[in-house]
Amino acid sequence: STANLTETFEPRGLLIEEQRINVVKYSEDFTNRGGTSGWSDHSARVTITANATTAPDGTNTANKIIPTTANDSGHLIHHLTNSDGIASVYAKAAGYNYVSVILQKGAADGVGVSVNLTNGTIHASHNIHADTKVENVGNGWYRIVLKSTTTGHNHFSIQPHNGGTPNTGSHFRTTFAGDGTSGIFLWGAQQEVGTFSTSYIPTSGSQVTRSADIVSISGDNFGTYRTNLLTHS
Numbered sequence: 001s002t003a004n005l006t007e008t009f010e011p012r013g014l015l016i017e018e019q020r021i022n023v024v025k026y027s028e029d030f031t032n033r034g035g036t037s038g039w040s041d042h043s044a045r046v047t048i049t050a051n052a053t054t055a056p057d058g059t060n061t062a063n064k065i066i067p068t069t070a071n072d073s074g075h076l077i078h079h080l081t082n083s084d085g086i087a088s089v090y091a092k093a094a095g096y097n098y099v100s101v102i103l104q105k106g107a108a109d110g111v112g113v114s115v116n117l118t119n120g121t122i123h124a125s126h127n128i129h130a131d132t133k134v135e136n137v138g139n140g141w142y143r144i145v146l147k148s149t150t151t152g153h154n155h156f157s158i159q160p161h162n163g164g165t166p167n168t169g170s171h172f173r174t175t176f177a178g179d180g181t182s183g184i185f186l187w188g189a190q191q192e193v194g195t196f197s198t199s200y201i202p203t204s205g206s207q208v209t210r211s212a213d214i215v216s217i218s219g220d221n222f223g224t225y226r227t228n229l230l231t232h233s
Contacts, residue, residue, distance in 0.1 A: 023085065083193065102146075117140070
């Protein structure tokens with residue numbers, strides 16, 4: 001459901017995941033340009049600073065995305081993925097408290113969710129699946145997972161904004177004038193094909209495939225485990 005999930009760090013058992021591909025070729029470096037292989041800043045309406053703060057994994061690799069002072073709806077970055085997969089990204093407030101994650105199709109057929117980064121609540125949405133969610137991962141960071149109810153998307157877009165209402169008739173974008181210093185922090189972008197989201201797969205210049213997890217227990221260890229179960233049952 002469209003929920004704000006808080007990470008408690010309680011043991012939940014062994015995480016076993018199927019094979020997935022992150023089709024975003026630069027998952028952490030939003031400064032990388034390259035047409036179909038990298039990110040683009042739409043109409044030069046944002047500036048991007050690399051290594052601007054500590055990312056959720058503890059490294060200094062998060063980028064800051066700052067809208068310009070132009071009164072425009074193009075304060076965003078986008079990646080040409082031509083994919084209908086589930087999109088996700090980690091975001092944190094850095095002057096602006098709102099971010100929209102968008103899967104672009106036609107102007108009026110965009111799929112998007114706008115999130116309040118002060119509390120992780122969904123501010124606005126359009127054409128989203130019930131599995132869209134916001135996960136609190138600590139230190140002001142949220143992982144936003146966007147799942148669509150439509151197909152035929154070609155761009156994965158991310159827009160920091162001032163809390164205005166996104167235009168559902170224009171790619172779910174918000175029109176506003178930035179102040180040139182306020183923005184948001186971003187890290188860990190991913191787009192994957194599947195019925196549900198999985199854990200983050202880092203990339204740096206190409207798509208990355210994570211193989212399916214295979215779990216086994218050796219005979220001796222499993223025998224001891226089974227004996228203990230029978231003894232204490």
